[in-house]
Amino acid sequence: MRIVVAGTGYVGLVAGVCFAEKGHDVTCVDTDEEKVKLMQRGISPIYENDLENLMKKNNASGRLHYTTNYKEAYRDAEVIFIGVGTPERLDGSADLSYIAVVSRQIAESIERDCLVVVKSTVPIGTNDKVEQFIKDFLIHDVRVEIASNPEFLAQGTAVRDTLQASRIVIGTESKWAEDKLLEVYKNFNLPIVSVSRRSAEMVKYASNDFLALKISYMNDIANLCELVGADIEDVAKGMSYDQRIGGTFLNAGIGYGGSCFPKDTKALNNLAIQKGYQLKTVEAAIEVNSKQKTKLFRKASERMITFEGLNVTVLGLTFKPGTDDLREAPSLDNIKLLLEAGANVVAFDPVGIENFKKHFPEGEVLHGTIRYVDNIEKALQKANICFIFTEWKEIRDIKPKMFYRLMHTPLVYDGRNLYDLEKMENAGVEYYSIGR
Ligand code: NAD
Numbered sequence: 001m002r003i004v005v006a007g008t009g010y011v012g013l014v015a016g017v018c019f020a021e022k023g024h025d026v027t028c029v030d031t032d033e034e035k036v037k038l039m040q041r042g043i044s045p046i047y048e049n050d051l052e053n054l055m056k057k058n059n060a061s062g063r064l065h066y067t068t069n070y071k072e073a074y075r076d077a078e079v080i081f082i083g084v085g086t087p088e089r090l091d092g093s094a095d096l097s098y099i100a101v102v103s104r105q106i107a108e109s110i111e112r113d114c115l116v117v118v119k120s121t122v123p124i125g126t127n128d129k130v131e132q133f134i135k136d137f138l139i140h141d142v143r144v145e146i147a148s149n150p151e152f153l154a155q156g157t158a159v160r161d162t163l164q165a166s167r168i169v170i171g172t173e174s175k176w177a178e179d180k181l182l183e184v185y186k187n188f189n190l191p192i193v194s195v196s197r198r199s200a201e202m203v204k205y206a207s208n209d210f211l212a213l214k215i216s217y218m219n220d221i222a223n224l225c226e227l228v229g230a231d232i233e234d235v236a237k238g239m240s241y242d243q244r245i246g247g248t249f250l251n252a253g254i255g256y257g258g259s260c261f262p263k264d265t266k267a268l269n270n271l272a273i274q275k276g277y278q279l280k281t282v283e284a285a286i287e288v289n290s291k292q293k294t295k296l297f298r299k300a301s302e303r304m305i306t307f308e309g310l311n312v313t314v315l316g317l318t319f320k321p322g323t324d325d326l327r328e329a330p331s332l333d334n335i336k337l338l339l340e341a342g343a344n345v346v347a348f349d350p351v352g353i354e355n356f357k358k359h360f361p362e363g364e365v366l367h368g369t370i371r372y373v374d375n376i377e378k379a380l381q382k383a384n385i386c387f388i389f390t391e392w393k394e395i396r397d398i399k400p401k402m403f404y405r406l407m408h409t410p411l412v413y414d415g416r417n418l419y420d421l422e423k424m425e426n427a428g429v430e431y432y433s434i435g436r
Contacts, residue, residue, distance in 0.1 A: 001024050003016075004026070004027045004073045005027070007029075008036075010048065010158055011151045011153065013051070014153060017051060017055055017159070018163055020063040022188060025063050027066070028066045029068070030066070031068060032045075042055055042056040071108075074106050078112075078114065081149070086263075087263060093267060094122060094270075096122065096123075098120075099126070103130050107134040107138050110140065111142065113144070115144075115180045116146050117148070120151075121150060121205070122148075123201070123267055127197045130146050145173070147178075147197065148169075148172075150203060152165065155323040164190075168188065169200050169204075170182075171200020172196075206268075209265050209268050212264070212289070215253075216285040218236065218252045219288055219434070219435075232434065233435075251416075252417060252434045253417065254415035255288075255292035258319040258325065262286075268282055296334065300387070306341070307343040307368075307385075309343075311344050312338055313379045313387070314348070314386075315347075315389070316348075316395055317347060317389065318351065318352040318355075319390070320391075324351040324354075324355055326355050329390075334387060336360075339367065341367070344369045345369070345371070346379050348373050348374070349390065349392070376394065376402075382408045384407075384408055386412045388414040390416065404427050412430070415434060
C-alpha cells in the first residue's frame with residue numbers, strides 16, 4: 001500500500017520504517033528540514049536500538065522515502081498516519097495545534113480517497129473533530145475517513161515493540177476504514193483489537209495511566225517501607241509472583257518521566273475535570289510522582305549542611321535507559337536544585353549529554369557550575385557526593401569499590417536501587433536508595 005506518515009519522531013519514524021520493513025511503500029513527512037536531510041542519508045535523528053539498520057536497509061530497497069514536501073506526499077496516499085506531537089499545555093490539557101496544522105495540510109492536499117489514521121495520543125473525541133475539520137477544508141471531492149490506531153511502543157525498545165507488539169488496537173467507524181487498517185497490518189501477524197474510535201482513544205490513556213499508577217503506587221509503598229523498616233525490593237519480589245499483579249513496573253525509584261506518562265496522566269485528568277468528574281486515582285499518581293522526583297535531593301539535604309562548592313557527580317541524565325530523550329527526566333529537576341544550591345556538577349550519560357546541554361550549557365549556571373564527561377571514572381574523581389538518576393547498564397555495572405576508590409567522600413544517593421545494600425556497606429560506601 002502507499003502509506004504516508006506525518007511526523008518523524010519516536011512514533012512516526014519507527015512506524016514508517018516498520019511499515020516499509022513489512023513491504024509497504026512509505027513516505028515519511030516532517031517539517032524539520034534538518035531531520036529530513038539526515039534521514040535521507042540513512043541517519044536516525046533519534047537514538048533507538050535497531051532503527052538505523054532498518055532505515056538503511058529499507059532506504060536501499062527503495063520502499064522508504066523522506067520529504068518536507070507534504071503536498072506531493074499526501075496527494076495520492078492511500079493511508080496517512082499522523083504521528084505529530086501532542087504536548088501538554090500549561091493547564092495539563094493536550095495541545096492539539098500540531099494535529100490541527102497537519103489535518104489542514106492533509107485536507108488541502110489529498111486528491112484520492114484516503115484513510116487518515118491518528119497514531120498520536122489524543123483526548124477521547126478528538127478523532128471525531130479531526131474528521132469534521134478535514135472534511136471542512138477538503139479541496140477535492142474525495143472520500144476521507146479518520147481512524148484511531150494508538151501507539152504503545154516504549155522508547156528504548158521502540159522497534160521491537162512495533163514489530164512484536166503485544167496487540168494492535170484499531171478504532172474505526174466503518175467497515176471500509178477497518179478493512180484498510182487490517183490490510184496495513186496484514187503482514188505483522190499480531191493480535192488485532194478492533195473497537196470504536198472513542199474506545200481506541202481511551203485504551204491508550206487507560207493503559208498509560210494504569211502503568212503510571214502502578215509506578216506511583218510502588219513509590220508510595222516504598223516511602224512507607226522506609227518509615228516502617230521494610231525493604232521495597234523484597235516487597236516487590238513477593239508481589240511479583242502473583243499473576244494478577246505481574247512482575248513488571250514494580251520498581252520503586254524517583255518517579256516516571258518521559259514524553260508520555262506525565263502528559264497522558266494530566267490530559268486524562270484534565271478531560272475528566274472538563275466532564276465534571278474527579279478521577280481520583282490518576283490525580284493521586286500525578287501528585288505522588290511530582291513529589292517523588294526530588295525525593296533524593298530532599299534526602300541528601302537532610303544529611304548535608306550545604307551543597308555550595310561541593311563536587312557533585314550525576315550518573316544518568318535521560319528519563320530512562322535506551323533513549324536520548326530528556327522530556328520530564330527527574331535529572332532536570334534535581335540538577336536545577338543542585339545548581340541553585342551552588343554545587344559543581346559533573347555529569348555522565350552514555351547518550352543524553354548533547355540534549356542536556358541544550359537545557360544546561362557547560363560552565364557557570366545559576367549559582368553553580370556544570371561539566372560533562374564521557375566516562376564514569378572521570379565523573380567520580382574526587383566527588384563529595386554522587387546521585388544516580390538513570391539505570392543505564394554501565395552505571396548498574398559499577399563495582400561498589402569504585403565509588404570508594406575514586407570519590408573524596410563515598411556518599412551515594414541512588415534513585416534506581418541499583419546496588420546491593422550489604423555490598424555497598426562492605427565496600428565502605430555510605431549508600432541511600434529508595435524504600436529500603
Ligand atoms: P516527537 O515530538 O518526537 O515527534 C513529532 C514530530 O512531528 C517532530 O519531528 C516534528 O518536527 C513533526 N511535525 C510537527 N508538525 C508537523 C507537520 N505539520 N507535518 C509533519 N511533521 C510535523 O513526538 P513523539 O514522541 O513521536 O510522539 C508523537 C505522538 O505519539 C504523541 O502524541 C505522543 O504522545 C504519542 N506517543 C509517543 C510515544 C513515545 O514513546 N514517544 C509512545 C506512544 C505514543
